[in-house]
Amino acid sequence: MQEASPWWSKSRHADRRPWLAARARIRRAVAAWFEADGFTEVECPALQVSPGNEAHLHAFETDVFGPDGIARRRYLHTSPEFSMKKLLAAGERRIFDFARVYRNRERTALHHPEFTLLEWYRAGEPYERLMQDCAALLTLASETAGTRLWRWRGREADPCAAPERLTVADAFRRFAGLDLLATLGADGTPDRERLAAAARAAGHRIADDDTWTDVYSRILVDRVEPNLGLGRATVLYEYPACEAALSRRTPRDPRVAERFELYICGVELANAFGELTDPVEQRRRFEEEMAEKERVYGERYPIDEDFLSALAVMPEASGIALGFDRLVMLATGAPRIDDVLWVPVEG
Known part of the structure; x- marks a missing residue:
């Protein structure tokens, strides 16, 4: 089989260039949309004391040498979240960042080791407001790219249609035949045996x-996610609290948290x-995540103590990270994430 030509070959670049030009237009339109709504664009550094403390995210690491010649371990961030929350603690209210972020062990048609997260925060506003933002940005990207119907591997959706809102519990009941909430204790503690028995019965x-x-993760990936965002976008919300390490619990049910994901x-x-703005609770969740990471992968990342200090004075806020490259890919009809990156990582 003949090897594909490199991304920089004139013929391949000519094929990709319409998608790249659309990427630039969408970026400008999105930035203008945020600025019109009173947001400030910020720029967060990639090098961090901690890349984040999620068990299944893998970082790139390096050593930074100071004037004293001592090496200090630093990581390329997997998200600008810690830095942006520190900015909220400093007094910012509405901020966004087109952040270049880095995740190791990830490369598929939808994954790239270096990619762009569009991340934004609203201080003093509920997370439901972010659902409205998502609907507006889907429409904006569609109009800017000039595509009315989005397609991905045989699935179609109208990005301008009002998104469906579906709780995780309802999605598991509908697509997997499981009562997920029945496998969680009153305080949200997961009951492995109860879930396993219910899953086998189903x-x-x-x-x-x-x-x-x-x-939970296997059923979510295999049975639930393929059915989301068909015909129109889906907002999947109220995740189990044990699957939402950075979010606060919902006031009406401590078993679930104020987390949602957008699918199309x-x-x-x-x-x-x-x-979540409780530093004590946040530390506990980070430690649980790192214990799980060590169990599964034999490694753990440090906790950013400066972040926990900032969290203590950070205002109530809602925040979201959107895969900008995926947005462009879907809006333009490009088949792979590499096709909408000006310069893909080689290898």
Whole structure:
């Protein structure tokens, strides 16, 4: 089989250039939309004390040498979240960033080791406001790209249609035949045996060493996500609290948290939170995540103590990270994320 020509070959670049030109137009339109709504664009540094403390995210690391010649371990951030929340603590109210972020062990048609997250925060506003933002940005990207119907691997959706809102519990009941909330204690503690039994009864295969999260994640990926964002976008909200380490619990039910994800054409596009601002609770969740990371991968990342200090004075806020490259890919009809990156990472 003949090897594909490199991205910089004139013929391949000519094929990609319409998508890249659309990327530039969408970026300008999105920035203008935020600025018109009173947002300030910020720029967060990639090098951090901690890349984030989620068990299944993998970072790139390096050493920074100071004038004293001592090496200090630093990481390329997986999200600008910690820096942006520090800016909220400093007094900013509405901010956004087109952040270049880095995640190791990720490369597929939808994943790239270096990519752009469009991340924004609203201080003093509920996370439902971010759902409205998402609907507006889908329409804006569609109009800017000139595409009315988005397609991805046989799935179609109208990006201008009002998104469906579906709780995680309702999605598991509808697509997997499971009562997910029945597998959570009154305080949100997951019951592995109850979920495993319910999953087996519904016909799902469960391994003896699967944790509650393993079972939950497999069913979410295999049964739920392929059915989301068909015909129109889906806002999947109220995640189990144990699957939302950076968000606060909902006032009406401590088993679930103020977290939602945006899907269209079966593709996850954004992840949002009603932000947790309790540093004690946040530390506990980080430590749990890092214990799980060490169990599964044999490594852990440090906790950013400066971030926890800032969290103590950060105002109530809502925040969201949207995969900008995926947005462009869907809006333009490009088949792979590499096709909408000016210079893909080689290898």
